[in-house]
Amino acid sequence: MRNSPFTGPAGLGAFRRELRDWLDEHDLSPAGDDGGLDGQVGQLARVRRALWAAGWMRYGWPAEVGGLGGPSALRAVLGEEVAARDLAEPGIWSMVEVLVPTLIDYAPPALAAELVPRLLGGEEQWCQGFSEPGSGSDLASLSTRAVPSADGEGWRVSGQKVWTSLAQYAARCVLLARTGSPGHAGISAFLVDMDSPGITVRPLRTMHGVDEFAEVFLDDVHVPAPRLLGAPGDGWRLAMDLLPHERSTCFWHRIAHLYSRLDRLLADGCEADPDALGAAWLDLHTIRCRSAATQARLAGGGRLGPETSVDKILLAGAEQRLFDTARDLLPGTVELSPHAGWRTGYLYSRAATIYGGTAEIQRNIVARRLLDLGKE
């Protein structure tokens, strides 16, 4: 394994080539076609461990958290190759892209240095506890509370989270809780150990049969003081800073995954309807172009903001069109096939306009922030 970061204009290409060679030599494909979540999470950990040991998983991350440096686009390329080979489910693969930058930016450096390598190296899963039963789109209304503990050694947290992806597998959770007044300014963020006394996780059944999310109950849970991320009241800013991460490298992985689904559709002998197939490709191509431009901006030192709502809307639309097209052109497959692939993908695509900020919330942001239409 070479140790120099793949920097400079030729870096990405060289990285991709060497990575492909390595993946050709080291077969990390899943053993069986186990659509279940246990299998997916196990496979994810296996792939991560191998890529971490060989160094690939370290590129694009800073040395402080065990990384080998280089541009973040290296991570996008790694995710693309992983998605193209179906080595890991892209949704759960991408979670590190959101959580690690957040930890680097907000956690005390010693904490990030200690824990982030466990996540990157596949030893642990983490989750993101934002949504609550009473606070979905209106996240700033959340009511889980954190109060300073009597001994002054930390915080006591009580409340409930919902739709927390991978909570049942997670060792830690990036959690939002209210430490102050109502509204944005009263929210703080914590890194909570999921084995803390007082935490109960109850998995939820999902529509697509891969039970990826859970309810998390917190009953007077002790959180040590160094687990506060940023300062009290920084929670909203952390949540907003996280979105651009979700919408750069993560999106590139998802787009790569969707291209591989379109290839699969062609390979599965779908009805050769050029109008429908062309439209599915056009949508994918459009978001791929947009996402490449977004990442170029990020690489050039730009800050990402509300304009990433455009990326989110384009991606969700492309994903739903692709699976609608698959259902149309492989008649009966989603409904009847003994193989779950198209069924699961189709059903999961229905959530693309819900998670990560709903389609309506994205349009609200575009109208308010990008078109400057004033208040509703």
Next chain:
Amino acid sequence: MDPAERTLLADALRKTLVSGAGLADLGWPDMLAEEPETVVPLLFRLLGETGRHTPALNDVLLHAAGLPLTGTPALPFGGARLVWLRDGSSYDSPLDPELPLRHARGDEPSVPLAAGRRALGWWLLGTGHAMLALARRHVLDREQFGRPLASFQALRHRLAETYVALEGAEAALTAATDDTGSLLAKAAAGRAALTAARHCQQALGGIGFTAEHELHRHVRRALVLDALLGSARELTREAGVLLVREGRTPRLVDL
């Protein structure tokens, strides 16, 4: 060209177009020869934004074909072949009567279309933005039920939808280099302009249906430019035919 030079050029182009003077005064043939990747997007987007027109599409196609910048190549339009006249007064485009389009005689050269598709894509993008700007102004200015139209979510979402489509098209146009990329980019731009036409027309209500309001001119232009050198529908189908033939989806852009 650095950003400051681009701004200068954009200003000069805008002034020239609005004044109705010819591009020749600006040294158009030299600019096209030297920096087509810069000047073509600038000029054609401005044509859309200002609602003006020039026969520069001919030059773009001829330049890309390596031919001298004279005459008028044949332009596929649905099942027909048209030409964009450099002068003359009797035209064959009743939907947008300003455009000097005529049926081809048959002896005009056929040229590769990719560069022309990109140019028309930029034009459609500008036309879409012109419509969005008109609709945005209107919903901010007009009140109904005692509040600005802009406060109604149904309209906000239509305009957001328009903006997203235009942004997607711009990304595809910016990334377009080869034939397939140009085909997809024009399809995206045509689709975005038609989306803009639909939503902006709705937001403008009755006033947008009058001849005195500018909107209809942009709507007409969008329809004609979409159909020229392949409509969004035709190009999307062509892309689909290519997919079926290849059996694998080309990845046209990379990081």
